[in-house]
Amino acid sequence: MAEQIVKVGLVGFGTVGTGVAKLITEKADSIAAKTGIRLELACVVDIDTTTDRPVKLPEGILTDDLNRLLGDETIQIGVEMVGGTDVAKQVQLKMLEAGKDVVTANKALLAEHGNELYRAAHKNNRCIAFEASCAGGIPIISAIRTGLTANNITAMYGIVNGTCNYILTNMTSKDEDFSEALAQAQEKGYAEADPTLDISGGDSAHKLAILASIAFGYEISLEDIFVEGIEGISKDDIRYGGEMGYCLKLLAIGQKDEQGKVSLRVHPSFIAKDSSLARVGGPFNAVSIFGSAVGQVMYYGRGAGMMPTASAVIADIIDVALGNSAATFRHLHLKPRSETEQLIENIDDCMSRFYIKVMAKDQPGVVACYGKVLGDNQISISGALQHEGTGPDNTVPVVITTHTTQQKNITAALNDLEKLDVFSGKPVCIRIVDIPEDKD
Amino acid sequence: MAEQIVKVGLVGFGTVGTGVAKLITEKADSIAAKTGIRLELACVVDIDTTTDRPVKLPEGILTDDLNRLLGDETIQIGVEMVGGTDVAKQVQLKMLEAGKDVVTANKALLAEHGNELYRAAHKNNRCIAFEASCAGGIPIISAIRTGLTANNITAMYGIVNGTCNYILTNMTSKDEDFSEALAQAQEKGYAEADPTLDISGGDSAHKLAILASIAFGYEISLEDIFVEGIEGISKDDIRYGGEMGYCLKLLAIGQKDEQGKVSLRVHPSFIAKDSSLARVGGPFNAVSIFGSAVGQVMYYGRGAGMMPTASAVIADIIDVALGNSAATFRHLHLKPRSETEQLIENIDDCMSRFYIKVMAKDQPGVVACYGKVLGDNQISISGALQHEGTGPDNTVPVVITTHTTQQKNITAALNDLEKLDVFSGKPVCIRIVDIPEDKD
Numbered sequence: 027m028a029e030q031i032v033k034v035g036l037v038g039f040g041t042v043g044t045g046v047a048k049l050i051t052e053k054a055d056s057i058a059a060k061t062g063i064r065l066e067l068a069c070v071v072d073i074d075t076t077t078d079r080p081v082k083l084p085e086g087i088l089t090d091d092l093n094r095l096l097g098d099e100t101i102q103i104g105v106e107m108v109g110g111t112d113v114a115k116q117v118q119l120k121m122l123e124a125g126k127d128v129v130t131a132n133k134a135l136l137a138e139h140g141n142e143l144y145r146a147a148h149k150n151n152r153c154i155a156f157e158a159s160c161a162g163g164i165p166i167i168s169a170i171r172t173g174l175t176a177n178n179i180t181a182m183y184g185i186v187n188g189t190c191n192y193i194l195t196n197m198t199s200k201d202e203d204f205s206e207a208l209a210q211a212q213e214k215g216y217a218e219a220d221p222t223l224d225i226s227g228g229d230s231a232h233k234l235a236i237l238a239s240i241a242f243g244y245e246i247s248l249e250d251i252f253v254e255g256i257e258g259i260s261k262d263d264i265r266y267g268g269e270m271g272y273c274l275k276l277l278a279i280g281q282k283d284e285q286g287k288v289s290l291r292v293h294p295s296f297i298a299k300d301s302s303l304a305r306v307g308g309p310f311n312a313v314s315i316f317g318s319a320v321g322q323v324m325y326y327g328r329g330a331g332m333m334p335t336a337s338a339v340i341a342d343i344i345d346v347a348l349g350n351s352a353a354t355f356r357h358l359h360l361k362p363r364s365e366t367e368q369l370i371e372n373i374d375d376c377m378s379r380f381y382i383k384v385m386a387k388d389q390p391g392v393v394a395c396y397g398k399v400l401g402d403n404q405i406s407i408s409g410a411l412q413h414e415g416t417g418p419d420n421t422v423p424v425v426i427t428t429h430t431t432q433q434k435n436i437t438a439a440l441n442d443l444e445k446l447d448v449f450s451g452k453p454v455c456i457r458i459v460d461i462p463e464d465k466d
Numbered sequence: 467m468a469e470q471i472v473k474v475g476l477v478g479f480g481t482v483g484t485g486v487a488k489l490i491t492e493k494a495d496s497i498a499a500k501t502g503i504r505l506e507l508a509c510v511v512d513i514d515t516t517t518d519r520p521v522k523l524p525e526g527i528l529t530d531d532l533n534r535l536l537g538d539e540t541i542q543i544g545v546e547m548v549g550g551t552d553v554a555k556q557v558q559l560k561m562l563e564a565g566k567d568v569v570t571a572n573k574a575l576l577a578e579h580g581n582e583l584y585r586a587a588h589k590n591n592r593c594i595a596f597e598a599s600c601a602g603g604i605p606i607i608s609a610i611r612t613g614l615t616a617n618n619i620t621a622m623y624g625i626v627n628g629t630c631n632y633i634l635t636n637m638t639s640k641d642e643d644f645s646e647a648l649a650q651a652q653e654k655g656y657a658e659a660d661p662t663l664d665i666s667g668g669d670s671a672h673k674l675a676i677l678a679s680i681a682f683g684y685e686i687s688l689e690d691i692f693v694e695g696i697e698g699i700s701k702d703d704i705r706y707g708g709e710m711g712y713c714l715k716l717l718a719i720g721q722k723d724e725q726g727k728v729s730l731r732v733h734p735s736f737i738a739k740d741s742s743l744a745r746v747g748g749p750f751n752a753v754s755i756f757g758s759a760v761g762q763v764m765y766y767g768r769g770a771g772m773m774p775t776a777s778a779v780i781a782d783i784i785d786v787a788l789g790n791s792a793a794t795f796r797h798l799h800l801k802p803r804s805e806t807e808q809l810i811e812n813i814d815d816c817m818s819r820f821y822i823k824v825m826a827k828d829q830p831g832v833v834a835c836y837g838k839v840l841g842d843n844q845i846s847i848s849g850a851l852q853h854e855g856t857g858p859d860n861t862v863p864v865v866i867t868t869h870t871t872q873q874k875n876i877t878a879a880l881n882d883l884e885k886l887d888v889f890s891g892k893p894v895c896i897r898i899v900d901i902p903e904d905k906d
Binding site for chain 1: 485489493496497499500501502597602603604605608609612613614615616617618683740742745746757759760761762763764765766767768771773774776777778780781784785788789790793794796797799
């Protein structure tokens with residue numbers, strides 16, 4: 027059968043860009059055999075044209091001139107691997123205007139300017155494929171967009187940041203402090219020298235913005251997402267939570283109720299130790315989705331790294347080349363901001379269970395104080411844990427878990443607790459997320 | 467944007483057929499909004515046109531005459547939900563000849579006659595979409611065919627039969643006998659009145675044949691697959707294995723080595739308790755796939771049931787309607803039997819670790835006998851377990867686990883052990899499968 031030759035231009039020759047170039051040059055034959063599409067790398071654009079990369083490019087295709095890609099009418103697909111949001115956005119817009127379909131892994135850009143870029147693509151009758159932007163090797167976007175078409179998606183729970191998951195896994199299993207676990211992650215290459223975007227939850231929020239957009243069909247803005255990072259987590263809280271049957275994960279959560287109201291949040295979450303997501307360790311990612319017809323599905327795999335991400339980029343390139351992406355993208359109609367804004371739940375209204383730890387001074391009446399503050403704020407206690415003996419400063423950690431209550435009640439209670447002098451320091455509060463796992 | 471109306475004919479109005487009819491009639495609007503395809507159910511064919519089903523069909527579309535579907539040129543897609551391999555095969559062939567694309571969930575038919583049907587589809591320039599045939603709600607086939615295009619798939623490990631997984635989960639967690647757990651599964655609707663196809667491993671083999679075909683690109687025949695069911699599993703062995711760190715699952719395994727040699731087998735498998743698949747409980751399915759670029763990925767969800775399977779059928783119908791399936795199916799070129807036959811590994815050559823239990827009579831010299839038989843057959847012991855005290859018949863269970871060895875060595879050793887009169891009854895042998903989980 028005749029093969030269709032598809033020329034690809036790549037912008038950004040860093041880690042993932044190199045992986046993409048490697049797969050295109052080394053796997054062209056097997057990809058052609060499987061799909062009928064023979065990929066040809068026509069042009070690689072990067073400001074650095076001299077550093078050696080672990081891939082051999084055909085002579086003369088590496089350039090620092092984006093116009094070579096834009097002006098080459100034989101190039102159908104432009105792969106943006108620049109990263110960041112400024113130059114990358116201009117690159118994508120220019121490629122769309124030049125009539126190229128765009129493939130990208132740039133989650134920050136899509137989370138911040140996706141709506142604008144999608145509109146630009148529609149205007150130019152082109153498509154943007156972005157499977158690689160969320161959870162690298164896991165084909166989660168195609169699963170949502172095509173595999174679950176017949177479903178009303180009601181919730182998603184994702185571990186979508188490998189850095190945080192690696193750190194929390196080590197804090198849990200090796201009893202490491204946050205700073206030790208972070209240093210380990212940096213040494214292993216799982217955390218950047220400046221890890222802020224990861225550990226603050228920002229990167230997870232980028233991915234949630236993209237996933238929630240397509241799952242719920244809303245124009246989501248980053249501001250819609252409540253974000254709390256893992257910087258303040260202590261190994262003690264992980265241990266106490268563990269004693270009560272929970273495992274700590276940084277979750278990206280999207281929930282839609284029957285009225286279309288959407289709750290979007292990224293925060294450290296205690297989940298049941300025997301839930302599927304609790305088992306996702308190290309740098310792995312997983313996303314659990316609930317669909318009206320399919321029930322619970324979960325996808326698990328490497329969320330980052332050169333080759334897993336490049337693998338997703340190639341899948342997108344083929345999808346675009348076959349025309350599948352165009353068909354799917356054409357129908358990416360998101361409910362505009364004007365309508366979605368009022369459908370985003372304020373975090374104060376969010377219903378959840380909570381883990382609260384106070385450091386109590388070793389004196390009579392402490393538990394009564396504790397109980398009164400919670401009771402006064404309509405908070406009902408679900409479980410409690412206090413080990414015998416006192417710790418440093420003559421204080422003892424007293425942990426409780428609550429039944430479901432509104433965030434605003436907890437916020438009020440935490441304020442009240444902090445004012446009481448029978449407790450030392452600020453109370454610790456971590457959300458407990460009961461993932462509605464259907465087992466039979 | 468203009469909608470494209472796509473007419474669908476459905477053959478087989480049983481459980482899943484009803485689910486498909488339900489989704490098409492009730493979700494047409496939301497599917498059209500997401501995909502631009504408006505599905506219309508033009509015709510439902512079943513020999514039983516009188517029994518009430520929990521879906522309201524448009525007047526006059528239920529018929530017992532297949533020719534109404536075949537002769538209606540406005541029907542583009544024929545959905546075969548008949549089940550079985552005789553009538554269903556004729557239905558598919560006739561639909562292909564009548565110019566319809568075919569969507570099916572019929573794993574038995576595809577496992578037995580898939581190669582013939584695929585050829586018929588290619589000849590008629592039509593496609594067969596069969597996402598729903600394997601692991602119901604999990605979009606595993608699309609993941610293999612499109613998401614992992616850039617990968618050389620080296621192995622897959624699947625829990626693909628919900629009935630067996632439900633039974634084994636209950637035998638493990640509730641300490642139930644096989645027969646109790648089976649009865650429970652039947653009561654809950656997870657096992658058929660005649661459960662043979664499921665518990666024998668036959669159904670898992672059907673799915674493995676399909677998945678291995680597309681993952682490895684070979685024309686696989688059912689005879690290529692070594693199959694052992696779960697009928698002989700006792701709760702004692704599950705418990706002893708558990709004490710040694712293992713969890714028992716019925717796995718469908720496909721492995722391809724660097725020479726293209728393929729090992730295909732379905733059998734009860736002890737896997738490490740902390741592996742991802744060990745956590746898959748109850749009627750759920752999961753498939754773990756290893757790709758050269760992406761590393762390990764796992765897909766988890768409901769493997770059967772009316773709505774999960776119907777959800778996958780709808781995804782296929784949309785994929786066919788958009789033309790995506792045609793593009794993918796056109797390139798389903800499987801290496802023909804003449805070439806694959808010699809690439810299938812004989813089970814005797816299969817390398818594995820093993821769990822072996824003998825019931826030893828309580829007398830001196832037993833362990834020496836045991837050890838000698840294993841040693842004489844080049845089998846090295848990895849672990850051992852013998853509880854103090856004797857059981858019924860004055861015998862005691864002695865369990866060992868082996869290092870990796872060839873199946874033929876084990877077969878010989880089991881023969882030798884059975885002959886020795888220091889042991890009572892037949893030894894129990896269960897394979898230990900070390901899934902190469904990469905954790906960091």
